[in-house]
Amino acid sequence: MDTLIVLHSHMRHLVMLLAAFAVVLPAVAALRRVALSKIDVLAVRLFAGVVTLQWLLGLIQLVMRWSDLGDGLRTRLEHAALMTVVVGLVHMSGRWIKAPADVGPRNLTFFMLACLLLIQLGIALVAPHFTIFASFM
Numbered sequence: 001m002d003t004l005i006v007l008h009s010h011m012r013h014l015v016m017l018l019a020a021f022a023v024v025l026p027a028v029a030a031l032r033r034v035a036l037s038k039i040d041v042l043a044v045r046l047f048a049g050v051v052t053l054q055w056l057l058g059l060i061q062l063v064m065r066w067s068d069l070g071d072g073l074r075t076r077l078e079h080a081a082l083m084t085v086v087v088g089l090v091h092m093s094g095r096w097i098k099a100p101a102d103v104g105p106r107n108l109t110f111f112m113l114a115c116l117l118l119i120q121l122g123i124a125l126v127a128p129h130f131t132i133f134a135s136f137m
Contacts (some may be wrong), residue, residue, distance in 0.1 A: 019121035
């Protein structure tokens with residue numbers, strides 16, 4: 001169980017790194033007004049896969065530690081609900097991957113940026129000192 005907790009905790013760094021690529025690469029394509037390249041699509045899909053894996057690890061951890069959470073249960077449930085929204089959003093990004101070059105990269109950039117911000121808010125719920133929002137809290 002401790003391995004699962006540590007893995008879920010430290011995997012957020014990989015999620016944030018892939019989120020940066022999933023935002024920047026489509027943004028560059030949008031600024032250049034070209035279609036998404038295979039590398040751009042790969043970055044977004046890899047981000048979606050890692051976010052889904054992270055969500056599954058968190059869900060398993062939530063179920064296994066349900067009785068141990070006590071007063072922190074509400075916060076963990078809010079975190080899980082927000083991350084469920086993120087997983088839904090990140091998997092809807094496929095719509096913009098297949099869109100024409102004039103709107104696809106731009107909308108995908110906004111979608112990925114929204115996912116990145118929601119992930120930061122979700123992390124701020126459970127560990128405020130590990131986010132970019134720490135200076136505002």
